[in-house]
Amino acid sequence: MMTRIFWNDYVVPFRPGETIAAALGRAGIINLGPAGGPARGRVFCGIGACQACVVAIEGGAPVEACLTLARDGLRIGSMPAVVVSDE
Amino acid sequence: MARPSSMHVAVVGAGIVGAAAAHFLAAAGARVTVLDASGPAAGATGASDGAVSVASKRPGPMMELARHARAFYGQLETEGLFTGLFHRRSTFLIAQNALEAELVSQHGADLALAGERVIEVARADLVQRIPGLGDGVTAALEIPDDGHALGYQITARLLQRSDIDVRRRAPVSEIMVRDGRAVGVALTDEILSADAVLVAAGIGSAHLLNLGDILIPRKGQMIVTDRASTGRPAIDGHLMAASYLAAKRGIALDRSHIGLVIDPLVTGQFLLGGSREDNRSDHRTDAVTVSAILRAALELYPPLGARRVVRTFAGVRTASRDGLPIIGRHPHVEGLVIATGFEGDGICLGPFMGESAARMILDRPPAADLSMLTPTRFARGGSSA
Amino acid sequence: MSDAPILVVGGGPAGTSAAATLAEAGLPVLLVEQRDQLGGAIHRQVARGATHAVHAPARHRRNWAELAQRVDAAGSRIELCTGTVFLGVDGDGRHLLDDRESGRVVARSVRAAVIAVGAVEKIHPFEGWDLPGVMTAGGAQVLLKETGVPPTGPILVAGTGPLLLAVSAQLAKAGNPPVAVLERGRPWVRFNSLLRMAWAGPQLGEAASYVATLLSHRVPYRTGADILSVREDDVGLEIRVRRNGTVHRLRARHMLVHDGIEPNRVGIPLSDPGGAVPVVLAGDGREVLGADAAILDGRRAAREILARLGMRLPEPGEARLTAARNVQAALSDLFRSALPEPTPETLICRCEARRLSDFRSLPDDASTREIRLMGRFGMGVCQGRFCGPTIAALRGEAVPSAIPPRWPLRPVSLAALADLKTDDLES
Numbered sequence: 001m002m003t004r005i006f007w008n009d010y011v012v013p014f015r016p017g018e019t020i021a022a023a024l025g026r027a028g029i030i031n032l033g034p035a036g037g038p039a040r041g042r043v044f045c046g047i048g049a050c051q052a053c054v055v056a057i058e059g060g061a062p063v064e065a066c067l068t069l070a071r072d073g074l075r076i077g078s079m080p081a082v083v084v085s086d087e
Numbered sequence: 088m089a090r091p092s093s094m095h096v097a098v099v100g101a102g103i104v105g106a107a108a109a110h111f112l113a114a115a116g117a118r119v120t121v122l123d124a125s126g127p128a129a130g131a132t133g134a135s136d137g138a139v140s141v142a143s144k145r146p147g148p149m150m151e152l153a154r155h156a157r158a159f160y161g162q163l164e165t166e167g168l169f170t171g172l173f174h175r176r177s178t179f180l181i182a183q184n185a186l187e188a189e190l191v192s193q194h195g196a197d198l199a200l201a202g203e204r205v206i207e208v209a210r211a212d213l214v215q216r217i218p219g220l221g222d223g224v225t226a227a228l229e230i231p232d233d234g235h236a237l238g239y240q241i242t243a244r245l246l247q248r249s250d251i252d253v254r255r256r257a258p259v260s261e262i263m264v265r266d267g268r269a270v271g272v273a274l275t276d277e278i279l280s281a282d283a284v285l286v287a288a289g290i291g292s293a294h295l296l297n298l299g300d301i302l303i304p305r306k307g308q309m310i311v312t313d314r315a316s317t318g319r320p321a322i323d324g325h326l327m328a329a330s331y332l333a334a335k336r337g338i339a340l341d342r343s344h345i346g347l348v349i350d351p352l353v354t355g356q357f358l359l360g361g362s363r364e365d366n367r368s369d370h371r372t373d374a375v376t377v378s379a380i381l382r383a384a385l386e387l388y389p390p391l392g393a394r395r396v397v398r399t400f401a402g403v404r405t406a407s408r409d410g411l412p413i414i415g416r417h418p419h420v421e422g423l424v425i426a427t428g429f430e431g432d433g434i435c436l437g438p439f440m441g442e443s444a445a446r447m448i449l450d451r452p453p454a455a456d457l458s459m460l461t462p463t464r465f466a467r468g469g470s471s472a
Numbered sequence: 473m474s475d476a477p478i479l480v481v482g483g484g485p486a487g488t489s490a491a492a493t494l495a496e497a498g499l500p501v502l503l504v505e506q507r508d509q510l511g512g513a514i515h516r517q518v519a520r521g522a523t524h525a526v527h528a529p530a531r532h533r534r535n536w537a538e539l540a541q542r543v544d545a546a547g548s549r550i551e552l553c554t555g556t557v558f559l560g561v562d563g564d565g566r567h568l569l570d571d572r573e574s575g576r577v578v579a580r581s582v583r584a585a586v587i588a589v590g591a592v593e594k595i596h597p598f599e600g601w602d603l604p605g606v607m608t609a610g611g612a613q614v615l616l617k618e619t620g621v622p623p624t625g626p627i628l629v630a631g632t633g634p635l636l637l638a639v640s641a642q643l644a645k646a647g648n649p650p651v652a653v654l655e656r657g658r659p660w661v662r663f664n665s666l667l668r669m670a671w672a673g674p675q676l677g678e679a680a681s682y683v684a685t686l687l688s689h690r691v692p693y694r695t696g697a698d699i700l701s702v703r704e705d706d707v708g709l710e711i712r713v714r715r716n717g718t719v720h721r722l723r724a725r726h727m728l729v730h731d732g733i734e735p736n737r738v739g740i741p742l743s744d745p746g747g748a749v750p751v752v753l754a755g756d757g758r759e760v761l762g763a764d765a766a767i768l769d770g771r772r773a774a775r776e777i778l779a780r781l782g783m784r785l786p787e788p789g790e791a792r793l794t795a796a797r798n799v800q801a802a803l804s805d806l807f808r809s810a811l812p813e814p815t816p817e818t819l820i821c822r823c824e825a826r827r828l829s830d831f832r833s834l835p836d837d838a839s840t841r842e843i844r845l846m847g848r849f850g851m852g853v854c855q856g857r858f859c860g861p862t863i864a865a866l867r868g869e870a871v872p873s874a875i876p877p878r879w880p881l882r883p884v885s886l887a888a889l890a891d892l893k894t895d896d897l898e899s
Contacts, residue, residue, distance in 0.1 A: 006202075013518070013695070015521040015522060017508070017519040017520030017521040017522065018519050018521065018522065018618070018619065019519070019618070022519065022615060025615065025619075025623060026621065030604045030605050031605075032604065040602075040604055042604035042607065043611065043615070045605070045607075046513075046613075047504055047592075047614065048882065049592050049612065049736065049854060049858075050822075050854050051852075051853035051854045052822060053853075054313075054853070054883075056393075057790055060392075060393065060889070061393060061394060061885035061886060061887065062393075062395055062887065066614075066615075067507065067557075067572070069508060080315065080316050081317045082353075082852075083354075083825070127842060128841065128842070128843055128845055129841045222729060239846060240846070241562070243846050255837050262799075300708060312886060321602070339488040369563070371562075373562045373564040373566070373893065374562040374564075374566050375578075375894070377562075377889065378889055378890050378891070381889055381890035382890045384886075385886070385887065385890050388788060391886050392886065394886045395853075395884060396886050397852075397883045399878075399880070401563075
């Protein structure tokens with residue numbers, strides 16, 4: 001059985017029981033954006049510690065892609081970029 | 088008093104007030120040693136919001152002084168010292184019921200009387216400027232001339248002069264006094280002699296100057312969220328709930344000890360505060376108080392529901408018994424100046440008060456009347472020094 | 473509060489072992505695990521619905537089967553909370569749990585706590601370590617165990633330690649052998665350490681089988697290799713490597729990095745077996761001794777809690793913990809190497825985008841607080857778990873340095889925390 005989540009404008013299929021990180025990885029989505037920022041999102045430590053794979057979620061607080069199971073119809077996207085202040 | 092060029096001043100406390108005093112003393116030619124038990128901005132200066140705000144001040148001398156202090160930020164920004172660190176930013180005083188609306192309106196009148204620009208903002212206009220504002224928000228006043236600066240960045244900038252000797256991990260245990268004059272400070276294994284001493288050590292001033300019955304620690308718990316925006320504040324202004332004003336004016340709106348501010352940081356994060364817990368000097372945060380602050384914040388600004396809390400922390404403000412700061416010469420010891428008790432106003436008042444303390448040490452006239460803040464007021468009717 | 477449960481945080485070998493031991497002694501246990509299944513990183517189970525499984529050493533399979541059976545046998549004495557993140561202990565002593573499935577943060581009254589949250593991988597930073605496509609070898613291994621499917625495209629494995637071999641062999645067996653394994657150390661030349669390893673028994677046998685797998689897939693294993701930098705272009709990553717004084721350029725789609733592990737201690741309550749609510753650390757989160765020792769250490773932690781409650785349990789096998797310590801010491805000696813100095817532009821703190829030059833611009837005697845406030849190191853969402861060891865090394869301090877307990881231990885939904893629920897044991 002295949003179901004799907006939405007990464008920005010992409011449809012990403014997943015298998016029930018799979019994390020968001022696993023689904024994105026299998027779809028070849030490595031860059032979790034945002035483009036151009038000095039520190040873009042990406043799956044890194046796989047255990048929720050580094051927070052690099054945190055994704056924005058429609059209608060709630062952001063979650064770690066590596067800890068959170070994909071749910072059918074879930075809409076996710078990039079977090080705001082980290083910008084170094086101008087001092 | 089010695090000429091500045093041959094004078095050595097020991098400044099106890101590397102918070103924003105001590106750092107400002109050190110800066111202006113050094114600029115006048117004095118040799119300055121700043122001593123701190125930890126390091127720069129280790130106390131309340133590094134654990135506060137960044138409101139350089141007149142809007143929140145109690146009517147009377149504090150409101151007046153805050154206007155001087157904020158203007159001083161503007162002057163130092165123009166002159167280059169605070170470039171990039173101080174920004175103009177509106178404060179919005181926000182009411183969520185009729186009682187609060189009355190309080191906000193009264194406060195607005197007091198601000199206007201003090202010469203402050205105050206703009207009434209209709210709910211529809213406010214929601215346009217700050218989309219997502221809670222349904223309960225009925226009325227707001229905008230104070231457009233307020234500003235923002237981070238206390239620890241200001242402190243670091245003030246101490247950047249190469250002619251200031253900053254000693255970290257250098258706790259001062261005693262002020263050395265000989266023949267009624269301050270002659271230095273005692274460190275762990277050394278006496279540092281000085282021609283004058285400034286004590287600007289926040290609550291740490293209490294044991295140095297025997298002010299235990301005058302200074303009151305007041306803990307405040309605060310919360311930092313993740314980023315809602317990229318490299319700029321997520322909303323265009325500092326939101327100050329009527330509950331915060333009430334706390335500042337000493338009015339009990341309800342039984343809560345929370346005065347809510349929502350402070351949008353330049354990083355895109357929010358700083359949410361805070362509690363007012365008298366006689367608490369620990370730095371612990373607790374989930375019940377934090378959740379109460381968050382509930383108030385969510386009610387005022389529901390988009391926070393899409394944020395995560397990344398950090399909680401507590402700062403300890405130093406309040407005086409009569410609620411006013413203490414700055415002035417020690418009543419009985421020559422060459423000893425005190426500057427403490429700024430409660431939650433240290434970031435706003437700090438640079439101005441530090442400069443004023445420097446003037447006192449240099450025997451120069453003050454830039455504003457600070458006579459009501461003199462420590463002497465506590466000495467009348469029985470000295471303890 | 474005597475009917476309050478013992479909280480056990482972490483469903484890996486240490487936590488599961490502690491929970492089972494406590495339950496077998498007749499105590500109610502609240503076992504909290506952030507994922508949807510028990511197992512932790514080493515015994516990570518394949519995701520429900522996945523079609524492939526990855527090879528795991530027989531010893532690990534046996535150990536886990538036994539632990540899982542003990543948890544099953546404990547029945548209702550173990551209340552299992554999966555999908556729940558431990559947020560730490562607040563200033564009033566509340567143990568805070570973030571139940572991600574229900575979206576609620578709960579303060580639970582507990583009688584004691586065993587904290588077994590495992591280790592975090594160390595990463596020695598180089599230019600480009602923050603790029604998408606670079607991930608930790610351990611993280612990649614966990615993902616591989618869950619899905620059974622390796623990443624597609626060329627993979628380079630780099631850093632140091634035996635995990636590089638294990639991950640590379642598993643990738644090879646799963647169908648995508650790495651283009652190369654770049655080991656910074658020179659384990660072949662440290663014969664003394666190798667001899668001391670000889671009695672490590674099963675670990676050495678496993679290492680031999682990994683090497684055999686890599687040989688049969690013709691995966692080059694290069695020692696004495698320093699990663700200099702990584703940059704990305706339209707097709708992937710270009711990795712600059714220095715080996716024997718010569719700089720080589722390699723290409724890959726994925727780069728897996730790993731420089732050993734540290735106990736995950738940032739903000740974790742300090743071990744306080746004598747406190748009103750005793751807290752005991754267990755497993756790699758206490759001391760990195762490996763998965764087998766973690767099972768023993770979980771039992772040791774449970775025994776400590778039971779002793780506090782006036783119950784006695786036989787000695788758990790301190791000699792075997794000592795043996796595990798010796799193996800770890802021999803391993804770290806075997807793979808010992810000098811770390812190359814990062815360039816000034818190298819990102820040290822990914823969360824706040826701070827570089828080595830930012831650290832160098834701080835005063836030499838900067839206080840811990842200044843490093844946080846002015847440097848912003850440790851102020852980001854990972855709470856310093858990744859830049860912490862680097863900063864400590866730059867300051868010549870030991871790791872883990874004394875870090876005061878804090879909460880939340882992880883970023884937490886603001887709305888969920890606002891809606892805090894305290895259990896009925898708290899008035």
